[in-house]
Structures are given as structure tokens and as C-alpha cells.
Amino acid sequence: MQDLGNTQFFKVETDNTSVKQILADVYAALTEKGYNPVNQIVGYIMSGDPTYITSYKNARSMIMKVERDELVEEMLTEYIKSSHWK
Template sequence: MENFDKTMKFNFEELPKEEARTVLLNVYNTLEERGYSPINQIVGYLLSGDPAYIPRHNDARNQIRRLDRDDIMEQLVTSYINQEKKSE
């Protein structure tokens, strides 16, 4: 029987940071250009996996779908924590 009291380790393959950054910036700019709230739309996509949150304009939908959502979230959390540590 498995012991569910132990903390599991999460391992991931390193996603090229520049690629994810470039894609997210393109998606953000595209959403803003189309009149959407970029943060709300990106969060909606990351939580649901539904590509309909991201427009096809500027190839934004295809680009973001090539990235693993878990990798995107991991990089966002890492970036946020690193920024917070720098400002301490």
C-alpha cells in the first residue's frame, strides 16, 4: 500500500526560458491588440487548457499550444519568486 503522507517530488524537463518568454509576450501583445484582458485570458488558458482563450491572430494560439502548460506555470512561479527575493 502506498504512503500518501510523503511529499512527492515533481521533475520536469527544462523548457528553454527564452522560448516560453517570447511566446508569452507574443500572446500577451496579441490579446492586448485584440482588446482582451491579457492576464485573464492567459490564466484562463493555463487553468483550463482550452485554447479558445487565445486568439489565432499572430499565430498566438499555435505558439502557446506548443508549450506544456505545467512548464509555463513552473517558469512563471519561479520568475515571480525570484523577483520577490530580489526586492527583499
């Protein structure tokens, strides 16, 4: 019988794909399908509607694993790193 007096640990294996890599993969899939990737990703971030992202190469499933605010954070971080704002 299980001891209910102690805290049990539960570990979930997660996909360690970075937000940066997911954005790169989604961008590539959208480009390959002939979409404007910037417009499509912005549409998704603004609305939350996953149909802005193609299902080609599993792009829609990948981007939905990440919270939209995390996508914005990653893009802003990379923009600031590449600029001379420092």
C-alpha cells in the first residue's frame, strides 16, 4: 500500500526544443508553403488562432506548445541582442 503521508514526485518528460528553434522551424515551413511568415506569425500571436500557421511539417503543433507571450519574449530578446540598444 502507498504511503500517503509523503510527497510523491512525478516527472514528465518534456520536449527540449527551444522557442528559438520552434520559431525557426515554423518560419521555414511557412516560407516553403509560400506564405509570408512574419504576417502569419503575427496573426497567430495577436489572435491566438492556430489556423494562421500551416500544419505542414508539424508547424502548427510545434508553435502551439509554446505560450504566445513566450514567442513575443523570444523575438524581442533576439531583436534587442542584435541592435545597438545596449
